[in-house]
Amino acid sequence: MKFWWLLFAVSLILPNYCNAVVKRHDIPPKKYLVDNAPAFLIDMPHEGHGVLIAPQWIITVAHVIFYDYKGKSIKIGGESYKIESVTKHPDYIEPDESLFKGDATRLMAFFASRSDIALIKLSSPVSGIAPVKIYQEDNEVGQIVTVFGRGATGNGLIGEDLSTKPLRKMHSFNNKIDGAKGSWLTYKFDSPPNSLPLEGIHGSGDSGGPSVIFLEGEPYLAGLSSWQYWQGDLSTFKGGLYGATAYQVRLSVYKDWILSVLAS
Template sequence: MKIILVFICFLIPILVQPNPIIQRHDVSESDYIVEENAPGFMIDLPHEGHGVLISEQWILTVAHTIFYDYRNKKLTINGSEYVIQEVIIHPNYVKDIPEAYLSGDSKPFMKFLYSRSDIALIKLSEPVKNSNPIELYTNRNEKDQIIEIYGKGATGNGLTGEQQDTRANQTLRFCRNVVTGSDENWLTYVFDPPQNAIELEGMHGSGDSGGPSIIYVNKKPYLAGLSSWQYWDGDLSDFKAGLYGTTAYQTRVSSYIDWINNYIKNR
């Protein structure tokens, strides 16, 4: 089971964090770099990873990007600073990974990652001025649709995997892929080699956690997923992130619509 979880486990750092887009080896790196029209709804979090502005005062992210108490921490959005007022972790998210899962056969770790709800809400102390939040994708027809994935951090390609020494560059990249699976709480896609890939195919990697995956409807973007982890089959010591054939897991936003809306309405 190959695992790249977009959260940081210092014992297996690469396993638990998607990085800023791993690309096809036969396509120029510059084609994946976002130089203009960066999505205004993508927010950098205090420690690492991203969140997505879904209303003037609320950010959606994956729970494993919340490394400590973020209350009163500041976020820079549209050039202004905003204070985090509250963080709400989904009740079915389990933070502590059993130590026995962090070495040897990957199956127990993969099962652990699959079983939890990797999602969280962040409330800001005041609405974002001139905000451009993205609407949530509420339909359950994600399978076979093309998603557009954004992130910053390390990059690499499907032949060699991700290169951790590129992580500090914090370059915004994007890629595309096709949703191959839609389980109850997860969307999945496979990083195919060029002969089976779509144009600008790629996958998330270390540092991309919580970054948006977008479905376009009539040219309008909707938030369908949040980068979370990658599947690995085998011994954890052999794990290599971002190789062709790897399956990526995204938190499925449509599964959490009621949970999200209930908190925003009642807070």
């Protein structure tokens, strides 16, 4: 199952773990550092991130729910809260191990076909932290997102270095959404000079990290870091190279499902 950890970020995810996120090779890495992570970003119990979207609710990618988290404590704003329940989307499916061998085509199709999203209910409301609003429009293409994460770092020339994953320093990067198809947002990690000043891509361990669109200075949660596209044999997979395409859970598509779970 080693490719599970390589291909998923939650997260890779916001840019989302470590000296986190994979950066441009020609920009000092310290420029991607975040001194104060957004209060609504939450570290999951085992790995990856979640986002506070209501006083008693966290949203994340389903693949970072590694076991039954019910009753487990989670740190939010320096305080411990107990997890009351976890609801995965009904269209989320665990992959068969055979998908992680050989050509990547079947695995990529599997990732694209499922709904990698989950909601976590806390036993009590979070106080002192403002939840982030979900972006509900369908005009994501062309929008600049800011992604957060603590995952594996590296640069576009060499890709991500998995040995950096335990460092867990908060970083952020920018990218431009170039695809919004069905339940996924996509962006490409462009090399200079065709990249944004702080362009990047999520790395392993960033899964579930938020992709945020700022409107008049207010953050809106547009996506969650989920996976990277790969062509060829999975044994040669290397995340975070220039030209790679990242997939984010497109939250505007799931707004009705989210509201139905919160209401229940």
